[in-house]
Amino acid sequence: MYPEEFQYTKDHEWIRVDGDTGTIGITDHAQKELGDIVYVELPKSGDAVTAAETFGTVESVKAVSEIYSPVTGEVTAVNNKLQEHPELLNSDPHAGAWLIRVHLSEPQEVEKLMSSEQYEAYIREAESQ
């Protein structure tokens, strides 16, 4: 379910790191919690993002959810498909509905994130409460 090549945050974002670039999205668990996603607000290319700080917003019919960056860096690409098709975040959160790509300025930050195994344990625990 949760790709092994991703790292995960406690706020239910994922990041896939290739060299000094990270691709960031929200997890399947996050999209399920939100329900039907209808609106996405993302930064622009060139904007700075900071680890553990909000960089965008995802809205479902019933709720607004802030998205937190797993890392610090500069936005190099934004998934513009999501403006027209926010529902992709429900159907394909781990691939086609990535949110932004970031040039990592502090690559070591990734080491503090959870592995897929740790993340799965984390959400199992959250769901059992």
Next chain:
Amino acid sequence: MATLAESGPKRTALYSVHKAAGARMTEFGGWEMPIEYTGITQEHLAVRTRAGLFDVSHMGEITVRGPKALAFLQSITCNDVSRLSDHQAQYSALMYSEGSAVDDCVVHRMGENDYFICVNAANTNKDFAWLVEHNSAGAELENVSRQYSQLALQGPRATAILTKVTDADLASIRTYWFTPARCCGVEGILARTGYTGEDGFEFYFSPEHSVHVWSTLLEAGKDEGLQPAGLGARNTLRLEAGYALYGHELDENTTLLEANLGWICKLDKGEFLGREALLQQREEGVRKKLVGFEMAEPGIARDGYPVWIGGEKVGQVTSGSPAPFLKKNIGLAFVPPEAAQPGYEIMIEIRQRQARARQVILPFYRRPK
């Protein structure tokens, strides 16, 4: 009916059925209720185009009986209870002397000296205590909420579905009328009421039959596209229909005139709690007015977001959401009365920016005749 969990919110008799159906649960009004099964959008559209079945057993029921019942109800509700015939229901409100609502409610006349009121789940205890406190007339009051489950079958196919499982003559039950009836083999009260803007029915019956009635209705509606619907869709449906939700459009600081509910205030019916305040406000004007709006640029207004006009913060969104059927982002808000005008623009503050919205005529959605 309320079965108490070990601690925390109450559960309806259908709690396990909802869980087994994969519902996402949420706390609402002190109850753990299904917010969605397959998804709010899909459930909302099912109710608008086919039919949806809601467990609304969290709603409260209070009986008012005895020779003083009518006089008592006339003195504490704003609508004119004397206009009701047997088996007729009426949207109304329990009133504070300030002209605001303790709760909004539906008053049902079962017979002479025999009424029952359906009230909001979160307010049931407050309402009952308040009724008892104001019952100098000496009506017989009972909180019978635990004796009823309530299911709402709503949508254009509701009548076709219900016909299969009841001997009641549905065509003879007009909107806001009800009848004692047997549905799915269970005796109860069948009312042509709802909170979705669609045609439909609400069935009150003894909680021990809940699972049977729920599953029999779903089975009867399978070919009609009936599906379970949660409180998420119930909220977006009522918002499209422009219905008030207590705690949002109504509260102790908002008069019924301000909330566009002047049509349920029968100021000429005689004395009732809040009448003086409403009369005075009718003369002097309201302090704020509830308006409907559509977002004119990207952004979704949400409950509590500030409303701006001409660089000034003038009010607040009371309910805001994407409207799944209308495919617009809509909302209700209080604005100064002089600014309340369909077509006029207001600004909604959404996360440190302001987005344009246009006032529209309510309701947002009216079902085709």
